[in-house]
Amino acid sequence: MTPKVSDEYKQERKKELIKAAKQVFIQKGYVHTSMQDIMDKAGISRGAFYSYFDNIDHVFIEVLKYDDQQDIQMFIMTEGQPLWVSIERWVKEQQSNIEGIEQSLLHAKAEFFLSSQYVKNKENFPYISKRYEQTIEAIESVIHKGMEQGEFEPYVPPNAIARYLISFINGLMLDTFQLGYDTTKVNDQLNVLLFTLEKMINPRF
Amino acid sequence: MTPKVSDEYKQERKKELIKAAKQVFIQKGYVHTSMQDIMDKAGISRGAFYSYFDNIDHVFIEVLKYDDQQDIQMFIMTEGQPLWVSIERWVKEQQSNIEGIEQSLLHAKAEFFLSSQYVKNKENFPYISKRYEQTIEAIESVIHKGMEQGEFEPYVPPNAIARYLISFINGLMLDTFQLGYDTTKVNDQLNVLLFTLEKMINPRF
DNA sequence: TTATAAACGACATAGGTGTATAATTTTTTG
Protein backbone atom coordinates (compact mmCIF):
# COMPACT_ATOMS: atom_id res chain seq x y z
CA MET A 1 0.00 0.00 0.00
CA THR A 2 0.78 3.65 0.10
CA PRO A 3 2.83 4.13 -3.03
CA LYS A 4 3.41 7.74 -2.09
CA VAL A 5 6.48 9.27 -3.62
CA SER A 6 8.96 10.54 -1.13
CA ASP A 7 8.25 13.81 0.62
CA GLU A 8 11.54 15.23 -0.54
CA TYR A 9 10.46 14.59 -4.09
CA LYS A 10 7.29 16.61 -3.60
CA GLN A 11 9.20 19.38 -1.88
CA GLU A 12 11.72 19.37 -4.65
CA ARG A 13 9.07 19.54 -7.34
CA LYS A 14 7.29 22.36 -5.58
CA LYS A 15 10.53 24.27 -5.42
CA GLU A 16 11.01 23.77 -9.12
CA LEU A 17 7.51 25.09 -9.73
CA ILE A 18 8.24 28.12 -7.58
CA LYS A 19 11.41 28.79 -9.52
CA ALA A 20 9.55 28.61 -12.81
CA ALA A 21 6.84 30.88 -11.46
CA LYS A 22 9.45 33.37 -10.34
CA GLN A 23 10.87 33.51 -13.84
CA VAL A 24 7.45 34.19 -15.29
CA PHE A 25 6.67 36.88 -12.73
CA ILE A 26 9.97 38.57 -13.49
CA GLN A 27 9.21 38.49 -17.20
CA LYS A 28 5.55 39.40 -17.21
CA GLY A 29 4.90 41.01 -13.85
CA TYR A 30 2.13 40.04 -11.51
CA VAL A 31 -0.95 41.41 -13.22
CA HIS A 32 -0.34 39.86 -16.60
CA THR A 33 0.76 36.44 -15.44
CA SER A 34 -1.81 33.65 -15.59
CA MET A 35 -1.72 30.22 -14.03
CA GLN A 36 -1.43 28.84 -17.56
CA ASP A 37 1.71 30.88 -18.20
CA ILE A 38 3.37 29.31 -15.19
CA MET A 39 2.23 25.81 -16.10
CA ASP A 40 3.64 26.24 -19.58
CA LYS A 41 6.95 27.49 -18.25
CA ALA A 42 7.16 24.66 -15.75
CA GLY A 43 5.94 22.03 -18.22
CA ILE A 44 3.26 20.73 -15.89
CA SER A 45 -0.42 20.07 -16.38
CA ARG A 46 -3.31 22.02 -14.87
CA GLY A 47 -4.33 19.23 -12.55
CA ALA A 48 -0.89 18.66 -11.14
CA PHE A 49 -0.25 22.34 -10.71
CA TYR A 50 -3.50 22.95 -8.87
CA SER A 51 -2.58 20.17 -6.48
CA TYR A 52 0.36 22.30 -5.39
CA PHE A 53 -1.23 25.76 -5.39
CA ASP A 54 -4.79 26.99 -4.93
CA ASN A 55 -4.60 30.20 -6.89
CA ILE A 56 -2.18 32.71 -8.26
CA ASP A 57 -1.91 34.75 -5.09
CA HIS A 58 -0.85 31.64 -3.29
CA VAL A 59 1.81 31.06 -5.91
CA PHE A 60 3.02 34.61 -5.62
CA ILE A 61 3.33 34.51 -1.84
CA GLU A 62 5.39 31.34 -2.11
CA VAL A 63 7.64 32.96 -4.68
CA LEU A 64 7.99 35.94 -2.38
CA LYS A 65 9.01 33.77 0.55
CA TYR A 66 11.48 31.91 -1.60
CA ASP A 67 12.91 35.17 -2.87
CA ASP A 68 13.14 36.66 0.62
CA GLN A 69 15.16 33.67 1.79
CA GLN A 70 17.78 34.51 -0.81
CA ASP A 71 18.53 37.91 0.66
CA ILE A 72 18.24 37.53 4.39
CA GLN A 73 21.74 38.80 4.79
CA MET A 74 20.63 42.21 3.54
CA PHE A 75 21.38 44.07 6.70
CA ILE A 76 24.10 41.89 8.15
CA MET A 77 26.69 44.30 9.34
CA THR A 78 30.38 43.86 8.91
CA GLU A 79 31.86 43.56 12.39
CA GLY A 80 34.53 46.00 13.43
CA GLN A 81 33.51 48.50 10.76
CA PRO A 82 31.76 51.76 11.56
CA LEU A 83 28.03 51.29 11.12
CA TRP A 84 27.94 54.23 8.75
CA VAL A 85 30.08 52.26 6.32
CA SER A 86 27.59 49.43 6.43
CA ILE A 87 24.77 51.81 5.67
CA GLU A 88 26.66 53.19 2.70
CA ARG A 89 27.21 49.67 1.53
CA TRP A 90 23.50 48.93 1.82
CA VAL A 91 22.63 51.95 -0.28
CA LYS A 92 25.08 50.79 -2.94
CA GLU A 93 23.38 47.41 -2.89
CA GLN A 94 20.08 49.08 -3.58
CA GLN A 95 21.69 50.66 -6.59
CA SER A 96 22.58 47.33 -8.13
CA ASN A 97 19.14 46.03 -7.26
CA ILE A 98 17.60 48.83 -9.24
CA GLU A 99 20.11 48.46 -12.07
CA GLY A 100 19.00 44.88 -12.46
CA ILE A 101 15.38 45.83 -12.04
CA GLU A 102 14.36 44.09 -15.24
CA GLN A 103 15.71 40.83 -13.87
CA SER A 104 14.12 41.16 -10.47
CA LEU A 105 10.77 40.66 -8.87
CA LEU A 106 10.45 44.33 -7.99
CA HIS A 107 7.92 45.12 -10.66
CA ALA A 108 5.75 42.16 -9.82
CA LYS A 109 5.95 42.99 -6.13
CA ALA A 110 4.80 46.54 -6.68
CA GLU A 111 1.93 45.29 -8.81
CA PHE A 112 0.97 42.76 -6.20
CA PHE A 113 0.80 45.39 -3.49
CA LEU A 114 -1.42 47.59 -5.62
CA SER A 115 -3.60 45.19 -7.56
CA SER A 116 -3.94 41.82 -5.88
CA GLN A 117 -6.59 40.61 -3.46
CA TYR A 118 -4.15 41.68 -0.78
CA VAL A 119 -5.31 45.27 -1.11
CA LYS A 120 -8.88 44.47 -0.06
CA ASN A 121 -7.98 41.70 2.29
CA LYS A 122 -4.77 42.48 4.11
CA GLU A 123 -5.60 40.21 7.05
CA ASN A 124 -5.43 37.22 4.72
CA PHE A 125 -1.80 37.94 3.91
CA PRO A 126 -0.05 38.23 7.27
CA TYR A 127 3.30 37.47 5.72
CA ILE A 128 3.23 40.71 3.77
CA SER A 129 2.89 43.15 6.64
CA LYS A 130 5.24 41.09 8.81
CA ARG A 131 7.78 41.39 6.06
CA TYR A 132 7.51 45.18 5.95
CA GLU A 133 7.67 45.67 9.69
CA GLN A 134 10.71 43.43 9.91
CA THR A 135 12.56 45.54 7.41
CA ILE A 136 11.72 48.72 9.30
CA GLU A 137 12.86 47.15 12.55
CA ALA A 138 16.10 45.93 11.03
CA ILE A 139 17.00 49.40 9.85
CA GLU A 140 15.85 51.00 13.06
CA SER A 141 17.92 48.69 15.18
CA VAL A 142 21.06 49.53 13.26
CA ILE A 143 20.49 53.18 14.02
CA HIS A 144 19.85 52.40 17.66
CA LYS A 145 23.01 50.39 17.85
CA GLY A 146 24.90 53.30 16.39
CA MET A 147 23.43 55.58 19.04
CA GLU A 148 24.44 53.25 21.86
CA GLN A 149 27.95 53.06 20.51
CA GLY A 150 28.09 56.81 20.32
CA GLU A 151 28.62 56.73 16.57
CA PHE A 152 25.27 58.32 15.64
CA GLU A 153 23.38 61.21 17.15
CA PRO A 154 20.27 61.50 14.98
CA TYR A 155 18.25 64.68 14.67
CA VAL A 156 15.06 62.82 13.85
CA PRO A 157 13.47 59.69 15.37
CA PRO A 158 15.10 56.47 14.10
CA ASN A 159 11.74 54.97 13.26
CA ALA A 160 10.94 57.89 11.00
CA ILE A 161 14.33 57.58 9.36
CA ALA A 162 13.75 53.91 8.68
CA ARG A 163 10.35 54.51 7.13
CA TYR A 164 11.71 57.39 5.15
CA LEU A 165 14.43 55.18 3.75
CA ILE A 166 11.97 52.53 2.62
CA SER A 167 9.59 55.07 1.12
CA PHE A 168 12.33 56.66 -0.85
CA ILE A 169 13.69 53.39 -2.21
CA ASN A 170 10.19 52.32 -3.20
CA GLY A 171 9.59 55.62 -4.97
CA LEU A 172 12.89 55.33 -6.76
CA MET A 173 11.87 51.94 -8.04
CA LEU A 174 8.54 53.23 -9.25
CA ASP A 175 10.21 56.04 -11.14
CA THR A 176 12.68 53.64 -12.67
CA PHE A 177 9.84 51.51 -14.00
CA GLN A 178 8.24 54.56 -15.41
CA LEU A 179 11.26 56.14 -17.02
CA GLY A 180 14.09 53.65 -17.14
CA TYR A 181 17.33 53.64 -15.20
CA ASP A 182 19.14 56.41 -17.00
CA THR A 183 16.34 58.93 -17.21
CA THR A 184 15.62 58.47 -13.53
CA LYS A 185 19.26 59.22 -12.70
CA VAL A 186 19.25 56.65 -9.98
CA ASN A 187 22.84 57.34 -9.08
CA ASP A 188 22.28 61.02 -8.49
CA GLN A 189 19.24 60.30 -6.40
CA LEU A 190 21.02 57.76 -4.26
CA ASN A 191 23.78 60.25 -3.65
CA VAL A 192 21.16 62.71 -2.52
CA LEU A 193 19.82 60.02 -0.22
CA LEU A 194 23.23 59.45 1.33
CA PHE A 195 23.64 63.18 1.82
CA THR A 196 20.32 63.46 3.63
CA LEU A 197 20.95 60.35 5.70
CA GLU A 198 24.21 61.76 6.87
CA LYS A 199 22.52 65.00 7.87
CA MET A 200 19.83 63.16 9.79
CA ILE A 201 21.94 60.52 11.46
CA ASN A 202 24.82 62.83 12.15
CA PRO A 203 27.58 60.24 12.34
CA ARG A 204 30.87 61.13 14.08
CA PHE A 205 33.73 59.98 11.93
CA MET B 1 -30.68 66.21 -43.35
CA THR B 2 -27.93 65.94 -40.81
CA PRO B 3 -29.63 65.29 -37.52
CA LYS B 4 -26.22 65.79 -35.94
CA VAL B 5 -26.38 67.28 -32.48
CA SER B 6 -24.21 70.28 -31.78
CA ASP B 7 -20.51 69.90 -31.18
CA GLU B 8 -20.86 71.42 -27.75
CA TYR B 9 -23.36 68.72 -26.90
CA LYS B 10 -20.88 66.02 -27.88
CA GLN B 11 -18.09 67.71 -25.97
CA GLU B 12 -20.34 68.04 -22.98
CA ARG B 13 -21.37 64.43 -23.09
CA LYS B 14 -17.78 63.30 -23.44
CA LYS B 15 -16.91 65.34 -20.39
CA GLU B 16 -19.72 63.67 -18.47
CA LEU B 17 -18.37 60.29 -19.50
CA ILE B 18 -14.92 61.26 -18.34
CA LYS B 19 -16.28 62.37 -15.00
CA ALA B 20 -18.10 59.10 -14.56
CA ALA B 21 -14.98 57.18 -15.53
CA LYS B 22 -12.96 59.15 -13.02
CA GLN B 23 -15.34 58.15 -10.25
CA VAL B 24 -15.03 54.52 -11.17
CA PHE B 25 -11.24 54.66 -11.37
CA ILE B 26 -11.14 56.27 -7.94
CA GLN B 27 -13.36 53.57 -6.53
CA LYS B 28 -11.93 50.50 -8.21
CA GLY B 29 -8.49 51.50 -9.37
CA TYR B 30 -7.18 51.04 -12.88
CA VAL B 31 -6.59 47.30 -13.06
CA HIS B 32 -10.02 46.22 -11.83
CA THR B 33 -12.07 48.69 -13.83
CA SER B 34 -13.72 47.39 -16.99
CA MET B 35 -15.32 49.32 -19.81
CA GLN B 36 -18.62 47.87 -18.64
CA ASP B 37 -18.16 49.35 -15.17
CA ILE B 38 -17.79 52.79 -16.66
CA MET B 39 -20.74 52.35 -19.02
CA ASP B 40 -22.90 51.30 -16.10
CA LYS B 41 -21.81 54.27 -14.02
CA ALA B 42 -22.41 56.65 -16.91
CA GLY B 43 -25.65 55.00 -17.97
CA ILE B 44 -24.63 54.62 -21.59
CA SER B 45 -24.62 51.69 -23.97
CA ARG B 46 -21.62 49.82 -25.28
CA GLY B 47 -22.05 51.11 -28.79
CA ALA B 48 -22.35 54.71 -27.78
CA PHE B 49 -19.44 54.50 -25.39
CA TYR B 50 -17.16 52.94 -27.96
CA SER B 51 -17.93 55.80 -30.29
CA TYR B 52 -16.25 58.10 -27.79
CA PHE B 53 -13.33 55.94 -26.69
CA ASP B 54 -11.38 53.17 -28.37
CA ASN B 55 -10.26 51.29 -25.29
CA ILE B 56 -9.74 51.66 -21.60
CA ASP B 57 -6.27 53.15 -21.85
CA HIS B 58 -7.70 55.86 -24.00
CA VAL B 59 -10.34 56.53 -21.36
CA PHE B 60 -7.74 56.66 -18.63
CA ILE B 61 -5.51 59.12 -20.45
CA GLU B 62 -8.50 61.40 -20.97
CA VAL B 63 -9.34 61.18 -17.29
CA LEU B 64 -5.73 61.97 -16.47
CA LYS B 65 -5.74 65.05 -18.67
CA TYR B 66 -9.00 66.21 -17.16
CA ASP B 67 -7.63 65.64 -13.67
CA ASP B 68 -4.37 67.44 -14.42
CA GLN B 69 -6.29 70.49 -15.56
CA GLN B 70 -7.84 70.73 -12.11
CA ASP B 71 -4.53 71.18 -10.34
CA ILE B 72 -2.38 73.25 -12.63
CA GLN B 73 -1.85 75.74 -9.88
CA MET B 74 0.19 73.19 -7.92
CA PHE B 75 3.44 75.08 -7.94
CA ILE B 76 2.14 78.60 -8.28
CA MET B 77 4.17 80.58 -5.85
CA THR B 78 2.85 83.26 -3.59
CA GLU B 79 4.48 86.50 -4.65
CA GLY B 80 6.48 88.42 -2.07
CA GLN B 81 6.93 85.38 0.16
CA PRO B 82 10.23 83.59 0.54
CA LEU B 83 10.33 80.65 -1.82
CA TRP B 84 11.10 78.36 1.06
CA VAL B 85 7.68 79.12 2.51
CA SER B 86 6.08 78.10 -0.77
CA ILE B 87 7.97 74.83 -0.72
CA GLU B 88 6.79 74.13 2.80
CA ARG B 89 3.28 74.87 1.67
CA TRP B 90 3.64 72.44 -1.23
CA VAL B 91 4.76 69.69 1.09
CA LYS B 92 1.72 70.32 3.30
CA GLU B 93 -0.43 70.02 0.22
CA GLN B 94 1.07 66.63 -0.50
CA GLN B 95 0.04 65.66 2.99
CA SER B 96 -3.61 66.39 2.37
CA ASN B 97 -3.37 64.67 -1.00
CA ILE B 98 -2.19 61.54 0.72
CA GLU B 99 -4.73 61.90 3.51
CA GLY B 100 -7.46 61.89 0.90
CA ILE B 101 -5.77 59.11 -1.02
CA GLU B 102 -8.91 56.99 -1.03
CA GLN B 103 -10.77 59.76 -2.82
CA SER B 104 -8.10 60.44 -5.37
CA LEU B 105 -6.79 58.96 -8.56
CA LEU B 106 -3.43 58.20 -7.01
CA HIS B 107 -3.99 54.48 -6.72
CA ALA B 108 -5.28 54.18 -10.26
CA LYS B 109 -2.38 56.23 -11.54
CA ALA B 110 0.19 54.03 -9.85
CA GLU B 111 -1.51 50.96 -11.27
CA PHE B 112 -1.59 52.48 -14.71
CA PHE B 113 2.12 53.18 -14.67
CA LEU B 114 2.89 49.63 -13.65
CA SER B 115 0.29 47.52 -15.40
CA SER B 116 -1.13 49.20 -18.48
CA GLN B 117 0.02 48.93 -22.08
CA TYR B 118 2.01 52.05 -21.34
CA VAL B 119 4.74 49.95 -19.76
CA LYS B 120 5.50 48.07 -22.98
CA ASN B 121 4.73 50.90 -25.30
CA LYS B 122 5.83 54.17 -23.79
CA GLU B 123 6.15 55.92 -27.14
CA ASN B 124 2.41 55.52 -27.65
CA PHE B 125 1.71 57.60 -24.57
CA PRO B 126 3.69 60.81 -25.04
CA TYR B 127 1.46 62.67 -22.62
CA ILE B 128 2.71 60.58 -19.71
CA SER B 129 6.41 61.33 -19.98
CA LYS B 130 5.72 64.94 -20.86
CA ARG B 131 3.71 65.19 -17.71
CA TYR B 132 6.55 63.85 -15.56
CA GLU B 133 9.23 66.03 -17.10
CA GLN B 134 7.06 69.08 -16.64
CA THR B 135 6.74 68.41 -12.96
CA ILE B 136 10.48 68.00 -12.56
CA GLU B 137 11.07 71.21 -14.47
CA ALA B 138 8.57 73.11 -12.37
CA ILE B 139 10.28 72.11 -9.16
CA GLU B 140 13.72 72.66 -10.59
CA SER B 141 12.88 76.15 -11.76
CA VAL B 142 11.71 77.14 -8.30
CA ILE B 143 15.06 76.12 -6.90
CA HIS B 144 16.88 77.99 -9.65
CA LYS B 145 14.80 81.05 -8.95
CA GLY B 146 15.76 80.81 -5.31
CA MET B 147 19.41 80.59 -6.26
CA GLU B 148 19.20 83.66 -8.47
CA GLN B 149 17.54 85.59 -5.69
CA GLY B 150 20.24 84.52 -3.29
CA GLU B 151 17.74 82.73 -1.08
CA PHE B 152 19.03 79.20 -1.75
CA GLU B 153 22.52 77.83 -2.02
CA PRO B 154 22.01 74.14 -2.66
CA TYR B 155 24.62 71.51 -1.89
CA VAL B 156 23.32 69.14 -4.54
CA PRO B 157 22.21 69.73 -8.15
CA PRO B 158 18.66 71.15 -8.37
CA ASN B 159 17.66 68.55 -10.91
CA ALA B 160 18.62 65.77 -8.52
CA ILE B 161 16.69 67.47 -5.73
CA ALA B 162 13.59 67.66 -7.91
CA ARG B 163 13.76 64.02 -8.88
CA TYR B 164 14.45 63.06 -5.30
CA LEU B 165 11.35 64.94 -4.19
CA ILE B 166 9.13 63.16 -6.68
CA SER B 167 10.61 59.75 -5.90
CA PHE B 168 10.02 60.22 -2.24
CA ILE B 169 6.44 61.38 -2.63
CA ASN B 170 5.73 58.44 -4.91
CA GLY B 171 7.23 56.03 -2.44
CA LEU B 172 5.22 57.55 0.37
CA MET B 173 2.05 56.99 -1.62
CA LEU B 174 2.97 53.39 -2.29
CA ASP B 175 3.59 52.76 1.39
CA THR B 176 0.31 54.40 2.27
CA PHE B 177 -1.56 52.08 -0.06
CA GLN B 178 0.21 49.17 1.48
CA LEU B 179 -0.21 50.08 5.12
CA GLY B 180 -2.74 52.85 5.49
CA TYR B 181 -2.20 56.44 6.45
CA ASP B 182 -1.57 55.98 10.16
CA THR B 183 0.76 53.02 10.02
CA THR B 184 2.85 54.77 7.40
CA LYS B 185 3.21 57.78 9.69
CA VAL B 186 2.96 60.11 6.75
CA ASN B 187 3.33 63.16 8.93
CA ASP B 188 6.60 62.05 10.45
CA GLN B 189 7.96 61.16 7.07
CA LEU B 190 7.02 64.49 5.55
CA ASN B 191 8.75 66.22 8.44
CA VAL B 192 11.82 64.19 7.67
CA LEU B 193 11.48 65.28 4.07
CA LEU B 194 11.35 68.94 5.05
CA PHE B 195 14.39 68.47 7.24
CA THR B 196 16.39 66.94 4.41
CA LEU B 197 15.20 69.51 1.90
CA GLU B 198 16.37 72.30 4.15
CA LYS B 199 19.77 70.68 4.49
CA MET B 200 20.10 70.29 0.75
CA ILE B 201 18.74 73.61 -0.37
CA ASN B 202 20.37 75.53 2.43
CA PRO B 203 17.98 78.50 2.53
CA ARG B 204 19.08 81.76 4.19
CA PHE B 205 16.29 83.01 6.37
C1' DT C 1 -41.77 62.96 -44.20
C1' DT C 2 -37.09 61.36 -44.61
C1' DA C 3 -32.15 61.03 -44.48
C1' DT C 4 -28.82 60.11 -41.22
C1' DA C 5 -26.18 60.82 -36.93
C1' DA C 6 -26.33 58.77 -32.58
C1' DA C 7 -27.49 55.18 -29.41
C1' DC C 8 -28.60 50.51 -28.37
C1' DG C 9 -27.92 45.67 -27.38
C1' DA C 10 -26.85 41.09 -29.20
C1' DC C 11 -23.10 38.55 -30.82
C1' DA C 12 -18.67 36.34 -31.91
C1' DT C 13 -14.39 35.78 -29.93
C1' DA C 14 -11.01 35.19 -26.60
C1' DG C 15 -8.78 33.99 -22.48
C1' DG C 16 -8.89 32.72 -17.97
C1' DT C 17 -10.39 29.80 -13.66
C1' DG C 18 -11.18 25.76 -10.90
C1' DT C 19 -12.95 20.94 -11.02
C1' DA C 20 -14.15 16.26 -12.22
C1' DT C 21 -12.86 12.37 -14.46
C1' DA C 22 -9.66 9.57 -16.91
C1' DA C 23 -4.91 7.96 -17.59
C1' DT C 24 -0.50 6.98 -15.88
C1' DT C 25 2.99 6.05 -12.81
C1' DT C 26 4.71 4.23 -8.50
C1' DT C 27 4.61 1.25 -4.64
C1' DT C 28 3.19 -2.53 -2.03
C1' DT C 29 1.90 -7.16 -1.58
C1' DG C 30 0.67 -11.99 -2.68
Add this chain to the structure above:
DNA sequence: CAAAAAATTATACACCTATGTCGTTTATAA
Protein backbone atom coordinates in the same frame (compact mmCIF):
# COMPACT_ATOMS: atom_id res chain seq x y z
C1' DC D 1 7.46 -11.21 -10.74
C1' DA D 2 2.91 -9.95 -11.47
C1' DA D 3 -0.95 -7.14 -10.40
C1' DA D 4 -3.81 -4.50 -7.39
C1' DA D 5 -4.05 -0.28 -4.95
C1' DA D 6 -2.94 4.33 -4.24
C1' DA D 7 -0.92 8.62 -5.43
C1' DT D 8 0.07 11.65 -8.93
C1' DT D 9 -0.56 13.78 -13.32
C1' DA D 10 -3.12 14.80 -17.67
C1' DT D 11 -7.09 16.16 -20.17
C1' DA D 12 -11.47 17.86 -21.00
C1' DC D 13 -15.13 20.47 -19.46
C1' DA D 14 -18.37 23.93 -17.55
C1' DC D 15 -18.46 28.48 -16.34
C1' DC D 16 -17.39 33.16 -16.24
C1' DT D 17 -16.04 37.84 -17.59
C1' DA D 18 -14.38 40.86 -20.64
C1' DT D 19 -13.59 42.98 -25.37
C1' DG D 20 -14.71 45.19 -29.73
C1' DT D 21 -17.96 44.96 -33.69
C1' DC D 22 -22.12 45.10 -36.25
C1' DG D 23 -26.81 45.21 -37.65
C1' DT D 24 -30.81 47.53 -35.90
C1' DT D 25 -33.56 51.06 -33.74
C1' DT D 26 -34.40 55.75 -32.23
C1' DA D 27 -34.61 60.51 -32.56
C1' DT D 28 -33.80 64.82 -34.78
C1' DA D 29 -32.87 68.44 -38.17
C1' DA D 30 -34.14 69.80 -42.54
